[in-house]
Amino acid sequence: MTFVMGGLDVRDKLIVLVGGGDVTARSAERFLTEGAVLRIIAPRLTGAAAELLHVTDRERMSWVPRPFRDTDVDDAWLVHTATGVSDVDTAVDTACRSRRIWCIDAADALRGTARLSAEARHDDLVVGTLSTGSPDPRRSASVRSAVQKLFERGLLPDRKIRNRQECSDEQHTGSVTLIGGGPGPGDLMTLRGYRALTQADVIVHDRLGPTDVLGDLGRHVEVIDVGKSPGNHPVSQQRINDILVGRARRGLRVARLKGGDPFVLGRGGEEAQACNAAGVPVEVIPGVSSVVAAPQVAGIPVTHRGTADSVHVVNGHRHPRPSTLAALHDDGTTVVVLMGTSTLPDFVAASLDAGVPSKRPVTIVENAHRPGQRCLNTTLGYVTELATSQSVKNPAVIVVGEAARPGLLTGQDDTDDTIVQGYLGPLAKGVSA
Numbered sequence: 001m002t003f004v005m006g007g008l009d010v011r012d013k014l015i016v017l018v019g020g021g022d023v024t025a026r027s028a029e030r031f032l033t034e035g036a037v038l039r040i041i042a043p044r045l046t047g048a049a050a051e052l053l054h055v056t057d058r059e060r061m062s063w064v065p066r067p068f069r070d071t072d073v074d075d076a077w078l079v080h081t082a083t084g085v086s087d088v089d090t091a092v093d094t095a096c097r098s099r100r101i102w103c104i105d106a107a108d109a110l111r112g113t114a115r116l117s118a119e120a121r122h123d124d125l126v127v128g129t130l131s132t133g134s135p136d137p138r139r140s141a142s143v144r145s146a147v148q149k150l151f152e153r154g155l156l157p158d159r160k161i162r163n164r165q166e167c168s169d170e171q172h173t174g175s176v177t178l179i180g181g182g183p184g185p186g187d188l189m190t191l192r193g194y195r196a197l198t199q200a201d202v203i204v205h206d207r208l209g210p211t212d213v214l215g216d217l218g219r220h221v222e223v224i225d226v227g228k229s230p231g232n233h234p235v236s237q238q239r240i241n242d243i244l245v246g247r248a249r250r251g252l253r254v255a256r257l258k259g260g261d262p263f264v265l266g267r268g269g270e271e272a273q274a275c276n277a278a279g280v281p282v283e284v285i286p287g288v289s290s291v292v293a294a295p296q297v298a299g300i301p302v303t304h305r306g307t308a309d310s311v312h313v314v315n316g317h318r319h320p321r322p323s324t325l326a327a328l329h330d331d332g333t334t335v336v337v338l339m340g341t342s343t344l345p346d347f348v349a350a351s352l353d354a355g356v357p358s359k360r361p362v363t364i365v366e367n368a369h370r371p372g373q374r375c376l377n378t379t380l381g382y383v384t385e386l387a388t389s390q391s392v393k394n395p396a397v398i399v400v401g402e403a404a405r406p407g408l409l410t411g412q413d414d415t416d417d418t419i420v421q422g423y424l425g426p427l428a429k430g431v432s433a
């Protein structure tokens with residue numbers, strides 16, 4: 001269905017346009033797009049109107065080359081007047097009123113009985129902008145473009161609600177979108193990710209993603225918390241895969257909201273495999289990974305010209321492999337350890353045993369971009385002691401390497417003996433403890 005102006009369906013309906021100027025031409029173009037049949041009443045046409053008439057099928061648009069008569073509107077569903085002559089426009093309006101036909105007066109909206117709205121469109125939705133005051137087309141157009149942008153960025157709650165939740169037809173395949181939610185706050189997720197959330201029927205989320213955005217979504221959305229915390233795995237990965245595939249097979253759009261990036265130590269690969277194996281369409285939207293977002297909080301660039309030109313990301317849960325020990329040895333590599341707080345003593349002992357210098361700078365960033373954010377600077381030799389005395393907890397990222405040396409960016413290297421012995425902030429300027 002095509003609709004204009006507050007929901008009128010003008011497809012194949014006659015619209016009479018009185019006047020042959022550029023305003024008529026612009027409105028005519030719009031009515032043609034909506035599928036209307038147009039008749040222009042005007043002694044003369046301007047270039048734009050004549051050109052439009054020339055390129056349009058005769059059944060869609062005709063021209064009666066003479067002045068307006070009352071009876072011209074007899075068979076119209078809608079009339080548009082833009083003659084440039086106030087008396088004529090008034091006569092058109094009067095003729096329409098006596099026949100109960102809606103009339104748009106392009107020169108004086110207060111005189112007519114209908115107005116053209118500036119429309120933003122998305123999917124099958126149309127949002128019209130109208131003013132009840134005197135016409136200001138540029139103002140309406142600027143509101144229209146703002147609404148259009150909100151649509152495109154997914155900032156409007158335009159998710160389909162009817163007929164989707166009830167859909168249990170096995171034939172109708174839904175989809176799964178793995179969304180990288182970033183390190184915590186909603187404004188660190190991507191617009192594409194947020195948009196996918198607003199479209200979802202079901203949201204399956206973790207503990208570390210941006211859960212604050214869930215409150216914005218409609219109450220028809222099913223929200224499933226499968227959050228794991230260390231030592232507490234309430235929902236197994238197999239069960240999560242089953243939830244994703246099962247809901248999608250019921251025709252639902254499933255958003256799998258994950259912390260950071262789905263494909264960085266997030267088991268997103270396994271979820272994608274499960275969807276592929278089940279024939280469920282799966283899409284992945286990247287996210288800001290804590291691999292970079294957490295060091296950044298402490299003022300650590302994971303690469304820095306002249307200091308570090310490679311990054312080694314490792315799951316700290318496992319005993320360090322030779323490649324990790326080599327990276328720790330290398331002055332030019334920044335090692336970023338995720339999921340490493342509980343196993344930190346073993347990780348450090350293995351590193352020191354392998355001959356990694358005990359003075360290698362280490363920074364722990366706990367709760368990056370989240371309440372309770374804290375950065376601790378120290379060295380490999382003292383990090384275990386510091387982490388214990390400061391009760392470091394997950395989620396935390398451990399950064400090892402020259403890029404973690406305090407003052408790298410500020411030039412104020414406040415390294416002194418206390419740091420070497422294990423020192424607690426104020427390390428990166430502006431970081432709240």
Ligand code: SAH
Pocket residue numbers: 183184208259260261262263264265266288289290291294337338339340365366367368369370394395396397
């Ligand atoms: N896919 C995620 C990582 C998941 S593994 C990403 O790309 O960020 C979980 C680990 O990520 C945590 O144990 C912790 O090491 C790290 N992490 C996630 N969010 C964090 C945050 N806000 N602050 C510090 N570390 C975080």
